[in-house]
Amino acid sequence: MAFSLPALPYAMDALEPYISAATLGFHHGKHHQAYVNNVNNLIQGTPFEQATLEEIILKSDGGIFNNGAQVFNHTFYFEQFSPEGCREPKGALKEAIERDFGSTEEFTAQFNKAAATLFGSGWAWLVINPEGKLEIVQTSNAGCPLRDGKKPLLTCDVWEHAYYLDKQNLRPRYIEDFWKVIDWKIISERYDTLIK
Amino acid sequence: MSFELPKLPYAYTALEPYIDARTMEIHHTKHHGGYTANLNNALQGSAWEGRSIEEILQSAGAISPAVRNNGGGFYNHNLYWEILTPGGSREPEGVLLDAIRESFGSVAALKEAFTKAAVTRFGSGWAWLLLHDNKLVVSSTPNQDNPLMDVAEVKGKPILGIDVWEHAYYLNYQNRRPDYVEAFWNLINWDEVAGKLKG
Structure with missing residues (x-):
């Protein structure tokens, strides 16, 4: 079965100025x-x-x-971005974040740290672990949490190609802007589907 | 004693059009400068403070990830700037040329093996020409590892290296890593590579 490249669900310039x-x-x-x-x-x-x-x-x-x-x-x-979206977690996902991290702020701080400190190329993820709890994980290069039995909800690509034209060496600025285009409605739908 | 970011022996514009001045400046001041500062911070108060960078890297399996990653970043970029020069210097000759012929058959065969290692290294890392058991070989390492490290798959003394982290070429070449690797051959300071083989 040949795979094909899915079209972006928004225009190429839809995420500017955060992602060019x-x-x-x-x-x-x-x-x-x-x-x-x-x-x-x-x-x-x-x-x-x-x-x-x-x-x-x-x-x-x-x-x-x-x-x-x-x-x-x-x-x-x-698929997790939109130009006009919900910029804060809501509903069952918000409750789960507060249950497992204490608060949205604490979750964001931990996720930012994971994304900023992954050395080299890779990804930071919010996942549901096999016990049903939310967890933040880092993967190197092509690593994917599915491989470890974890269900991904949200991810930040920290390969330099994801941000170098816009932010060069300033990965933390890319992570800060990343949150401005995340659509939490989409992340919530992923969560609701997975916990059913 | 703390490690210092070396000054480049040429201007940031000197390697154009193969490597642009903006890439050079960010690469040197921000990336290399960052590794140098982070290495010094990570070493402060540790048992490794005051040792040479080679000695530290040879114990990569025993040191903290911060020292391994930033120490590798410090050493690797030092070597990278040293083996580059505006316009390149002729072609390998003398003892270096003999060693290349003995190990690879020809300079063209070395370039082919090295290019393959550089292009196929997945993710961030380096490709190397190194002296391993008195023979020249090509290898590649992930992230800021290098052949001096006890954890390297192929160990030895690196005499030529190419940075294939995307930060080394993205402003110039974006996704086209093979074009960057091809351009790199126009910039090699073969006298310096020969010196590393001897020294």
Whole structure:
């Protein structure tokens, strides 16, 4: 089964000035597209030829894992933004955040730290762990929490390509602006679906 | 004794058009400067304070992640600036050329192996030409690791290295890492590489 690049659910300039059209253009049109092309080429003639992305993430290694997981991670990342969205957690998710982190502020501080301190390329995630609790995790390179039995809710790409054209070495400024385009309605829907 | 960010032996504009001045300045002052400051902070009051950077990195498996990451970042960038020069210096010659021929067959074969290592390193890291068991070999390492480290897959003395963190090329080349690696060959200071092989 060949994978295809999902279209962005908003215009290329919709997240400006927080994430520029140039950054999104390369990130989606070049990086995400390359991961799609690479995984499609790599799975040919392997046991993963008919696999879903989730199966690839759980069972593959090397290039197939790296490219397959990056297809999933980027789709998950791009789908959580909107130009006009809900900028604060609400409802059941808000309650879960307060239950597991104490407050939204404390959650944000811990998430920012995880995103800022991941050394090299990788991702910071808010996940539901197998015990049903919310947790913040870091993954290196293409790492994906699904591999560890954790369900992702929210992610911040901290590969330099996610922010270098806009913020250069200032990763913390990218993380600060990241929150300005996160749509918590989408994160809440993910949470509500997963805890059903 | 604390480590100091070295001055570059050429202007920030000197490597254009292959590496632009803005990339050079941010890379040197912010990234390399950051590793240097963070290394000094991480070493303060530790048992490793006052040791040479080589000695520290050789014990990478035993030191804190902060010292390993920032110490690697400090050393690797020092080497990177040293092996670059405006316009490049001729081609490998003398003892270095002999060693390259003996290990790879030709300079072209070395370039091919090194380019492959640089282009295929997934995520952030470095590709290296190093002296390993009296032979030149090519390897790559993740993040700010390097061949001096006891944790490196291929250990030895690095004599040439390319930074393939995206910060090294993104303003110039964006996603096109292969173009950056190709441009890099126009900037090699082969005299310096030969000196590292001898020294």
